[in-house]
Amino acid sequence: MIVPASDAVFQEAARLLKQGGLIAFPTETYYGLGVDPFNSEALRRLFAVKRRAENKPVLVLVKDQEQVSLLAENVPTELQHLMNRFWPGPLTLVCPARAELPKLLTGGTNTVGIRQSPDATARLLLAAFGRPITATSANRSGEMAAVTAAEVEVAFNSEIDLIIDGGRTPGGAGSSLVGYGEQGLRCVREGRISFAKILRLLATKESRKQEKTFFSFL
Template identity: 70%
Template sequence: MIASASSPETFWEAARLLKQGGLIAFPTETYYGLAVDPFNAQALQRLFTVKQRAANKPVLVLVHDQAQVRLLAEKVPAELQRLMDRFWPGPLTVVYPAQKELPALLTGGTGTIGIRQSPNLTAMRLLEEFGGPITATSANHSGAAAAVTAAEVEAIFGKELDLIINGGCTPGGAGSTLVAWDQQGLHCLRKGLISLAELGLEKLFSFA
């Protein structure tokens, strides 16, 4: 079912579905994303099945604010905090050491968790209504092009989703920039909308 982002009832229903283990699609600042409760192992399994995603590939998570990062990350190194303060909300996914009790599918067995605060108003409203983090892996079958409209999401998944929030056409193009930290320092794992030059850290970054 496609529902309009202009209706408050859409977000109430989306939050209700997520709390019951549902799977929904919603717009972000890049593509449409697929949302489940990241702490619900059964919902995560359904997400991976529908997306046809390998179990060793982690999925990123959106948070409403920086306080929610602590629900997912074991620690927040100062280097990552500095990037959060400067570029959030925005298309920068930050990879942290993960809380050990997180579902294995969420981290892909990596021991890390990728988190972003989206500037998309529909995504932020969904997060506010749900009251916790949500997954935001791109709306596509693994390896295929990601959907940029609600109609494209419906064409890909049909009735496999419980709800599609129609927030208009998303920009597409490059995804979020992916940055991680380890004992050797900062690493750029994926180039994206925020360039290394914009980050002002190009001399510190390496690709791993």
């Protein structure tokens, strides 16, 4: 069922999510499929509807940086810098996952992809729910992601409890995925924000840090 975004619809969507429901909503890239990321049954339904392999993790949207701690065991300093610079925006940061997160969410990788979306509809939905929400692209695995509510309905018909219509999304490149490990920063997927731009930001940050340290000894 497609419904235009409104305060009443956000409250209904939050109610459905709390009951293990599956919804669709717009983000700054494509429409996403949303469930409660801490609900294993809801995640199983999401994977079945999307026909997604269970070893593929699902990214999660947060309302603000404070919610990151609900998902991530810790945030490496480099990723924190990127969070401060690019959020809200199309940058998904792959962080070490809290041990208690459902395995379906992490795909057994022990990491979790997290993003703060700048999309107004997504942000109002997150505020209404009060917790993070999954936002894997609204499509069957291997098919084109939906950019409109109507495309979501065609792809899934009655398999989704609620489709929030927030207008046409930009489509094109998805969010960039960046992680951090023993070898340093790594590009998991190039997207809206180029990896070169990300590296330049961190290089500038490190240069300023070294400069500050140098002058502190003068």
